[in-house]
Amino acid sequence: MLRDTDQIDATLANLNKIVDGHYEWLVTLFASVVDNSIEHSPDAYDCCVVKELLQALNAVGPEDAQCLQVIHTAHSQLHESGRNLLASIRENEATAANFNDLKNSLQIFSTAVQAWKSLLLNRRNALDPLTDLPGRRLLDEIYAQQLAMADGQHTYILLMDIDRFKKINDSWGHLVGDEVLRALAQRLRDEIRNSDTAYRYGGEEFIVLLRAPTDKGACQTALRLCAAIAQQPIQYQHLQLFITVTLGVTRVRFGETLEQVEARADAAMYRGKQTGRNRCMFMDETGEIRQVTD
Structure with a gap:
């Protein structure tokens, strides 16, 4: 069955938290460079609170499942880019390519989240306002x-x-x-x-x-x-x-x-x-x- 407005709104709220969470992650990432605590453990992705939020989301159809899979892949790549950047800084080998890779990964992740948000918003707008059923x-x-x-x-x-x-x-x-x-x-x-x-x-x-x-x-x-x-x-x-x-x-x-x-x-x-x-x-x-x- 398709989502109702409450379900859609809850998913949209969690997607917003996911985006906000990685702005905070990005600040933490660069703070670690400034104070020389350049660490990004191999299991940081598995411990990421955003990963937990993603795992709590439910796909109700093939379009949702495809969007969610793209987000999972982009999220994993984002952490990999961050890990590579910190490793290159630690070894004093950082180049513009390392920073561009992180920037591109962040853009891909944000675009993937926005794609699902757009799908859900279109679906929400197609719900009948009186009965909350799809129209x-x-x-x-x-x-x-x-x-x-x-x-x-x-x-x-x-x-x-x-x-x-x-x-x-x-x-x-x-x-x-x-x-x-x-x-x-x-x-x-x-x-x-x-x-x-x-x-x-x-x-x-x-x-x-x-x-x-x-x-x-x-x-x-x-x-x-x-x-x-x-x-x-x-x-x-x-x-x-x-x-x-x-x-x-x-x-x-x-x-x-x-x-x-x-x-x-x-x-x-x-x-x-x-x-x-x-x-x-x-x-x-x-x-x-x-x-x-x-």
């Missing part, structure tokens, strides 16, 4: 990447719409409507697995990108979601609201665009709206739509 724009951007992470399973689109949401807004006001959207988003986060991701598609519609070994497995998950949402009331001040959703489910076929898959899921969901709401409808590869039951 449609982010789904468009990482659709192909998400398919590549299916790990041998099939990928399914679950498109859901809150039944009679307009009536909630008309009866109780938009503040209550907003709380319903937030509560549903949280319920989706609670109910789906870490390997699946929920998105706010727009308005009162949500999408779940789901992985399952078979159509039956995907349909069972969709039915479970539908039931869980209907059975648990949403509390808001003195109100206790029960909502239902209608789901359209379809499997992603090889080479299909997101728009093609969404169109099928939307057609299945619309059939569910026409035939009674509060149900799951599955469209297969032939275009046939059937209601999902136990």
Whole structure:
């Protein structure tokens, strides 16, 4: 599952600490030259507090993992450059090349950290501010990447719409409507697995990108979601609201665009709206739509 804003903010804060930590390290490095305590032990890299911060960070996707690996490599090289510089000073053999090597290593390290920060900031900006779920724009951007992470399973689109949401807004006001959207988003986060991701598609519609070994497995998950949402009331001040959703489910076929898959899921969901709401409808590869039951 993609990070939420709290997770992203925590990672960004740690990345800032990592940069600040190496400014302090650089000052300590040159201070050791001034006071003639020219030592940089072989295990300084392993003892570095910044290495501990890096090891505490988690990658949630291939882009994050790649950024983190680049930072680890650059961090190791930075310590190696510092060690070489101090050794050359100790032997009275320091040249401009030693200092340039340290400068270049520091630049590479800073650039690597900034690259991950930029990725996380872009991802944060793509989160829906009301529900804290990733929005449609982010789904468009990482659709192909998400398919590549299916790990041998099939990928399914679950498109859901809150039944009679307009009536909630008309009866109780938009503040209550907003709380319903937030509560549903949280319920989706609670109910789906870490390997699946929920998105706010727009308005009162949500999408779940789901992985399952078979159509039956995907349909069972969709039915479970539908039931869980209907059975648990949403509390808001003195109100206790029960909502239902209608789901359209379809499997992603090889080479299909997101728009093609969404169109099928939307057609299945619309059939569910026409035939009674509060149900799951599955469209297969032939275009046939059937209601999902136990």
